[in-house]
Amino acid sequence: MQAWQVHENGEPSEVMRLTEVERPTPGDGQVLLRVRAANVNFPDALLCRGQYQVRPPLPFTPGVEICGETEDGRRVIANPALPYGGFAEYALADARALLPAPESLDDAEAAALHIGYQTGWFGLHRRAHLEAGETLLVHAAAGGVGSAAVQLGKAAGATVIGVVGGADKAAVARELGCDVVVDRRGEDVVAAVKEATGGRGADVIYDPVGGEAYTQSAKLVAFEGRIVVVGFASGTIPSPALNHALVKNYSIVGLHWGLYNTKNPKLVRHCHEQLTELAARGVVKPLVSERVPLAEAAGAVQRVADGVTTGRVAVVLEKGASA
Structure with missing residues (x-):
């Protein structure tokens, strides 16, 4: 499969490399997700720079927020388990933390509803x-x-x-x-x-x-x-x-x-239910200003890092993911 990897810390556009890698294997309590859309967040840039509070081992794939698909076809929102982040065709996530993607939102919008x-x-x-x-x-x-x-x-x-x-x-x-x-x-x-x-x-x-x-x-x-x-x-x-x-x-x-994911995960689910209801009513709708293919993820992360974007930038993947 294709995945962006960071082998050394630095600016996203300089250290992110698109490579062919093996699909990750889920560990205990994890699931493999086919990435449908990955939202770009400022922490992705900090991860590349080695300045985030979480420092996954090198090499790692950034991408902390996705809308993905389970093996049984469910569309879900997840925070990928680093080092297998969302800027790839497949990612890993904690099975207990999966949230249903709101039906009222497309993949990019659903990914952006989370963090x-x-x-x-x-x-x-x-x-x-x-x-x-x-x-x-x-x-x-x-x-x-x-x-x-x-x-x-x-x-x-x-x-x-x-x-x-x-x-x-x-x-x-x-x-x-x-x-x-x-x-x-x-x-x-x-x-x-x-x-x-x-x-x-x-x-x-x-x-x-x-x-x-x-x-x-x-x-x-x-x-x-x-x-x-x-x-x-x-x-x-x-x-x-x-x-x-x-x-x-x-x-x-x-x-x-x-911290709420570990201290009070039930409250995270309650919040998601509230947000899903607001989205269904059209009261909130994530502003996705750009939708780019996987090949352009590094540039998208750099633009977010530089503060020149509005709303969210989403990396949207084609349905046919490679092995």
């Missing part, structure tokens, strides 16, 4: 307890993680402010349903959000960026607000001033969604 939307649901509902009528600010609102949070925020009845970088991404954020869009490249984010909220700020701030975005968040969080720390796509991990959180009376909430 980003689970992260958004847990971040907004489990960790921040977002309520209808509150104001939600989403950094990188046109990206894969941010676009999911925007849709989930709107579904929850919140007023959503999206912060983006560039006119094209601003247009995407508006199409996603943001009530207010702030382009950080041409506007003062703090001033624009304060004006939009009458000086009050946002009740919940969803931050997958870190760095300067977090600095802005601390200035914009409302009384009894919650800043949800989701990731550090900027490459800079902030050091929050806890005295500021004290005097301004807000919470800094961390979210590592992957």
